[in-house]
Amino acid sequence: MTRYLIRRLLSAFTVIAVVSLVTFLIFFALPSDPAVLACGKACTPDRIAAIHHSLGLDKNIFVQYADYVTGFFAGRTIGDGANAIHCAAPCLGISFHDDSNVWDTIWGRFPADLSLALGAAVVFMVVGVALGLAAAVRKGKLVDKFAVGLALFGISTPIYFSALVLQFFFVDKWQWLPAPNYTPITQDPAGWFQGLILPWAALVLGSMAYYTRLTRSTALDVMGEDYVRTARAKGLSRGKVILKHTLRSAITPIVTIFGMDFGALIGGSAIITETAFGIPGIGQLAVQSVLNVDLPVIMATSLFAATAVVLANVLVDVVYGIIDPRVRYA
Amino acid sequence: MTQQPHSTGTTGDSTVLEAEVTTATADTETTAAKEIVGRSPARMAFLRLRRDRASVVALTVALLFVLAAVLSPVLSGIEGWGPATPDLHGIDPDKGNFPIGAFGGISGSHWLGIEPGTGYDVFSRLVYGLRTSLMVALIAALLSTLLGVVVGLASGYFGGKVDAALNWVMNIMLAFPQLLFIIALTPVLTSAFSTNAHGGTSETLQLGSIIVIIALFAWAYTARLVRGQVLSLREREFVDAARIMGAGWKHMLFKQLLPNLWAPILISFALAVPTNIATEAALSYLGVGVVPPNPDLGSMLDAATQYYLYDPTYMVVPGVALLLVVLSLNLLGDGVRDALDPRANRA
Numbered sequence: 001m002t003r004y005l006i007r008r009l010l011s012a013f014t015v016i017a018v019v020s021l022v023t024f025l026i027f028f029a030l031p032s033d034p035a036v037l038a039c040g041k042a043c044t045p046d047r048i049a050a051i052h053h054s055l056g057l058d059k060n061i062f063v064q065y066a067d068y069v070t071g072f073f074a075g076r077t078i079g080d081g082a083n084a085i086h087c088a089a090p091c092l093g094i095s096f097h098d099d100s101n102v103w104d105t106i107w108g109r110f111p112a113d114l115s116l117a118l119g120a121a122v123v124f125m126v127v128g129v130a131l132g133l134a135a136a137v138r139k140g141k142l143v144d145k146f147a148v149g150l151a152l153f154g155i156s157t158p159i160y161f162s163a164l165v166l167q168f169f170f171v172d173k174w175q176w177l178p179a180p181n182y183t184p185i186t187q188d189p190a191g192w193f194q195g196l197i198l199p200w201a202a203l204v205l206g207s208m209a210y211y212t213r214l215t216r217s218t219a220l221d222v223m224g225e226d227y228v229r230t231a232r233a234k235g236l237s238r239g240k241v242i243l244k245h246t247l248r249s250a251i252t253p254i255v256t257i258f259g260m261d262f263g264a265l266i267g268g269s270a271i272i273t274e275t276a277f278g279i280p281g282i283g284q285l286a287v288q289s290v291l292n293v294d295l296p297v298i299m300a301t302s303l304f305a306a307t308a309v310v311l312a313n314v315l316v317d318v319v320y321g322i323i324d325p326r327v328r329y330a
Numbered sequence: 331m332t333q334q335p336h337s338t339g340t341t342g343d344s345t346v347l348e349a350e351v352t353t354a355t356a357d358t359e360t361t362a363a364k365e366i367v368g369r370s371p372a373r374m375a376f377l378r379l380r381r382d383r384a385s386v387v388a389l390t391v392a393l394l395f396v397l398a399a400v401l402s403p404v405l406s407g408i409e410g411w412g413p414a415t416p417d418l419h420g421i422d423p424d425k426g427n428f429p430i431g432a433f434g435g436i437s438g439s440h441w442l443g444i445e446p447g448t449g450y451d452v453f454s455r456l457v458y459g460l461r462t463s464l465m466v467a468l469i470a471a472l473l474s475t476l477l478g479v480v481v482g483l484a485s486g487y488f489g490g491k492v493d494a495a496l497n498w499v500m501n502i503m504l505a506f507p508q509l510l511f512i513i514a515l516t517p518v519l520t521s522a523f524s525t526n527a528h529g530g531t532s533e534t535l536q537l538g539s540i541i542v543i544i545a546l547f548a549w550a551y552t553a554r555l556v557r558g559q560v561l562s563l564r565e566r567e568f569v570d571a572a573r574i575m576g577a578g579w580k581h582m583l584f585k586q587l588l589p590n591l592w593a594p595i596l597i598s599f600a601l602a603v604p605t606n607i608a609t610e611a612a613l614s615y616l617g618v619g620v621v622p623p624n625p626d627l628g629s630m631l632d633a634a635t636q637y638y639l640y641d642p643t644y645m646v647v648p649g650v651a652l653l654l655v656v657l658s659l660n661l662l663g664d665g666v667r668d669a670l671d672p673r674a675n676r677a
Binding site: 167306313 | 506615617618632638642645
C-alpha cells in the first residue's frame, strides 16, 4: 500500500511536471507577446526590448522555465535594479497586469472556490445518486421518467443561461434572495449562504445529471446480478438489499467521477458559474488573466487546476481500496 | 480486459457496447434462419431508432435547426434583415436603445425581435450564429473522432511500448483542466495564426483555431474508448484467424478491427457534437470565441446579461435556441446508443 502510494504520487508528480513544462512552452514561446500588449500602440523596439528584459523574456526559454521552477521551490527576485521585486517561495511569479504576487492572489481566491465546490458537490452527489437509485428501483415509472428527464435537461442547459433565468426570477422578480455574491464565511455565515444559493443551484443542475445517469445504469446492471436475487430470497428487506448490495457495488464508478469532478471544481473549473454570478474564485481569475494576457497568472491557474485534478485522481485510487475490497494494489 | 483503476463512465459503457454488437449479429442470424428477411445490424438499428418516439422527435427538431443553419442566408433574405444591418427605427434612443414594442420588438418584419443597443435583427443573427456553431461543432467532432480512432486503434492493437507511450499521452491530455486550457489557448492560437500584415484576425482563422482547440482536447476520450474495445477484440478468434493467414497490420487495423468498432465510434461522435456546441457557445460567452459583430449564440447570451431585466425576450431567444439544439442532439445521441445497444434499458 505504501509502495503503491509512493509510486502513484511519483507518477502524479511527473504528470504535473509535464503539464507545467508544456503550459510554459505554449504560453511563453508562442507569439502572443506580452510586451507588445503591455507597451500599447505607440511603441518603439527599444521599449519592447526593455520590457522583455525586465520580465526576463530575453533569456532562453528553458532558462526561463528553470528560473520558474527554482523560484517555486526557493524563491527568486524578478526584474533588476530599482524595479526588482522579491518573490518568496513558493513563487509563481508576479502578475504582468498589476505586479501582485500570483501565489498570494491564488490563495486569496481559494476560499471562494472551496465554498462553491463544497456546497455544490455535496448536493449534486447526494441528490444525484438518490435520484438515480430511485429511478433504477422504479424503472419505467414516474420517478424514473422524472429523473431521466431532469438529467437530460440538466446536461443540455448551458449554465450561463440557467444562471440568468435563476437570477431573473429569484433575485429581480420575486426578490427572495439577495444578488449572488461571495462573503467570507468567517465574516457573515448567513450572508455567505444566501449569496451562494443560486451559484450552487446552477452548478448542481448542471452536474447532478451525470450522477443520476451513472447511478441509474450501474444500479440496473447490479440489480440483474444473481447475488441480489439471492439476498432477496434469503429474506432481506428490499431497502436493505438496495442500500447494502446494490448501492455498495454501484458506488465505485460514482466515486471515480466524483473525485475527478471535485478536484476539477476546487482547481477552478467552475469558470462559467463564477463568471456568470461574479464569484471571485480561481476560475474567474483565469478568465480575467486570459483577457489581460497576464501570462504568469494564466500559467499559475492552469498549473493549480492540473495539480488539483491529478491529486484528486490519486486520492480516488486510494479510496478504491477502502470501498472495494476486490481492488489489489500491485 | 485490463481495466485502469480510474476507468470512467465511458469505458464502463464500452463493455456493454461490445456485448451489444455480438447480440445484434446473433439476432440477424436467427432472423435469417427463420427465412423472413435478412437484415443487416445497421438496418436493424435504424428500425429500432425509428420506432423510438423520443428519437424521432429529437431527429426532427435537430434537422430543423440544421436546415435553418444551412439556409440562413435564404431565411434572413425572406425575413428581409441581414445579421449586421441595424434597424435604427426599431430601437428607441430615448430609452437606452431598447427595442420599440412588446416582447423585444417581435413583429412581422422582425420575427424574433431586435437586439437592444445595436438594433440588429435577432432572427437573422440566430440562424447565422447557428450556422457557425453547427459548423464548428461538426468539424471539431469529425477531427477528434478521427484522431481518437487512429490513436486508440494503434494503442490497443500494438500494445507494449506503443500502448504505454500513447496511454501516457492520453492520461496527460485528460489531466489538463479542459475548459481552462481551451479558454487560455484560444487567443494564443488565434494570434499565432493571424500574425499577418494587418495584425487583425479574420473570421475563418479564428473559427479554425477554435475547431482545432476543441478537437485537441476531445480526442483522448474517443481514443480511450476505442483502445478498450480493441483490447478485448484482439483476443477474439477472427483476429487470430486473420493473423495466422498472414494479414499485415494495416489489414488487421482497418479491415478486421475497425468494422467491428463502428457502433461505439458512432455513439461517441453523436454525443461529441452537442458537447462541442456547448463549448463553442461557452467560449463566445466568456469573450474568447466568436466576437461581435459576428453573430453567435454564446455572445448573444453574454450581451443579454446587460439587458435581461428590461428585455427578457433577448435572453430567452438565444438561450432556448441553444437549449433546444443541445437537448435534441443529446436525445438523438442517446437514441442512437439505445438503437445500437438493444439490451440497454430493456433489461
